[in-house]
Amino acid sequence: MGIDAIEEFRKSHGINTKGNLAGILQLNRAFSKDTLPINPDDYLTGKEGQVKGLSGANCQSILEEYHIKRVLASEGGRTSRGLMGIMKDYAALINEERPSSKDFSEIERFWIDRIRKFFNSKPFRLEADESLSITAAVGNLLEQAKKRQKENPGTMYEGTVLQQLVAAKLSIIMPEVEINGASVADDPTGRGGDFNIGDTAIHCTTAPATLLMEKCQRNIKNGLHPIIITVKDRVKTAWDLAADMGFAERLEVWDIQSFLSTNVHEHGHFSQDERKTMLTDLVTSYNKIIDTYETDPSLRIEYSN
Incomplete structure (x- = not known):
């Protein structure tokens, strides 16, 4: 069996994200141990909502065979949107190609190579062009995240970048602030928002909606002051919903653009050199947060002043 068919499958199914890569790696290993033809029904959970047998631990055990210690996906792709369809189509491809044991090993190395490329993927870039305002530079950064998100349906690049930029700013002025991965929901952790500071609940979102507004109302009922930080063109949406x-x-x-720009200018004492230092500190803090709380290294930001 040729690798070309696998590469074509990867491209046609958009297998570029951590969840899908984790899922396909485990499926390939499971299929290699199964008897052909593969019956996709054997890989359905009881309610057919998720693919059976996927987990973060199982994924990591395979990666460690290739001396990869980094965490790819904490849930091993189990909750990745679209993986059910990928599983069924991959089973059909395997049944058609009928790879040998040697072929399966070669295919697994192909997926491992894709995972290594994922870990080494290009970071976002914060422009160091002095002709650009901080607001414009942050806006360009978010546009990069938005574009990558469109190229990888089901991912939340823009929202994650927004939330962890807020986390980076807060951690600089308040190192004790509690930080979580962007995918960690508020309610199960008992938090009133993405960040709880004093009597304030801060919510980060790229798309304010009714559910968030209801959460803000609960904040108020519980004696908290809600703040929503969003992208510039969604501020009016949030105000209208609240009204x-x-x-x-x-x-x-x-x-978020003004939130960061104000901070950089104030703490940079409105000086060009100190603004650059503040941006460097912000990006350093952000990248540390990504390395600690997220599993996708392509979320990192590159900035050279």
Whole structure:
């Protein structure tokens, strides 16, 4: 069996993200131990909502055979959107090609190579062009994340970058602030928002919606002051929703571009050299957060002043 068919499958199914890569690696290993033809029904959970047998531990055990210690996906792709269809189509491909044991080993090395490339993927870039305002530079950064998100449906690059940039800024001025991965939901952890500081609950989102507004109302009921940090073109959306629900006067809504720009200018004492230092500190803090709390290294930011 040729690797060309596997590469074509990868491209046609958009297998570029951590969840899909983790899932396909485990499926390939499972299929290699199964009897052909593969019956996709054997890989369905009871409710057919997820692919059976996938886990973070199982994925890592395979990676460690190739001396890869980094965590690819904490849940091993189990909850990745679209993986059910990928599993069924991959089973069909394997049944058609009928790879030998040697072929399966070669295919596994192919997926391992793709995972290594994923870990070494190009970071986002924060422009160091002095002709650009901080607001514009941050806007360009978010556009990069938005573009990558469109190229990889089911991912949340823009939202993750936004939240962890906020985390980076907060951790510089308040090192004790609690930080979580962007995919960690508030409610199961008992948090009122993405960040709880004093009597304030900070929510980070690229798309304010009714559910978030209801969460802000619960914050108010519990004696907290809610703040929403979003992208510039969604600020009005948040205000309009809050006004419709009758609590706009008890809410703060900030755009991430101004939130960061104000901080950099103030703490940089409105000096060009100190602004560069502040941006360097912000990016350093952000990258440390990505390395600690996220599993996708392509979320890192490159900045050279």
